[in-house]
Amino acid sequence: MNDAHIHLVINHLPIILPIIAIIARISAFFLDSDALKRFAMIILILSGICAFASMQSGERAEEMLEPTVFFTESHIEAHEEAAETYAIFSYVIAVMAIISLWADIARKSFAMILTEITLGLCIISLYFAQKTGTTGGQIRHEEIRPGFVVPESDHHD
Numbered sequence: 001m002n003d004a005h006i007h008l009v010i011n012h013l014p015i016i017l018p019i020i021a022i023i024a025r026i027s028a029f030f031l032d033s034d035a036l037k038r039f040a041m042i043i044l045i046l047s048g049i050c051a052f053a054s055m056q057s058g059e060r061a062e063e064m065l066e067p068t069v070f071f072t073e074s075h076i077e078a079h080e081e082a083a084e085t086y087a088i089f090s091y092v093i094a095v096m097a098i099i100s101l102w103a104d105i106a107r108k109s110f111a112m113i114l115t116e117i118t119l120g121l122c123i124i125s126l127y128f129a130q131k132t133g134t135t136g137g138q139i140r141h142e143e144i145r146p147g148f149v150v151p152e153s154d155h156h157d
Contacts, residue, residue, distance in 0.1 A: 003060035011054045011136065014090055015129045017047035018122050025119050037115065038104060041097040044122060048094020051087045058083060065139075072139065079135035086132040089125040093118060 001009075021043040028036035062076055096118040103111035 002064065003057055004064050007054065007057035007061040010050060010057055012133075013050035014047050014054055014086070015133050017043050017050060018090075018093070018126060018129065021047065022119065022122060025115075034104070038101055041101040041104070041115065041118070044097035044118065045094050045101070048090045048097070051090035051094075055083060055087050075135070075139045079132065079139060082128065082132040082135045086125065086128040089121065089128055093121050093125060096121065 021040040024036050024040035024043060027033070028040060058080070062080070065076070096114065100111065100115045100118050102108075103114055
């Protein structure tokens, strides 16, 4: 596997894992489960790690694309900017999840509010996750680019 393959494998995890964490946290609320609540925080920590790995592999994947016909500076730049913003959110959320997990295990009085703030940031970050995923897809999929028009076919049935 080359760097582009690695990026394509890893880059979906920082987008999918927060959704799993949100589902786990909501389930923990209804099931009154400390284990599920802690699982959600662990998933957010893992998501932050995956965001870091995705950023690193993305830089190397960009270098691979530059000499190809698929390289378009504007699409890669838009994706890179969206990814940087989302990565910052992911890192902050991961650190907050670490603190939340510690506070919950240590039975600190602020554990619940910190967990809820972390979850709130996670929900807000999904907007940036969507922007990152869409701009990444636009690098190679012109059919999802704004203004794309389906070409008329010469083939008539």
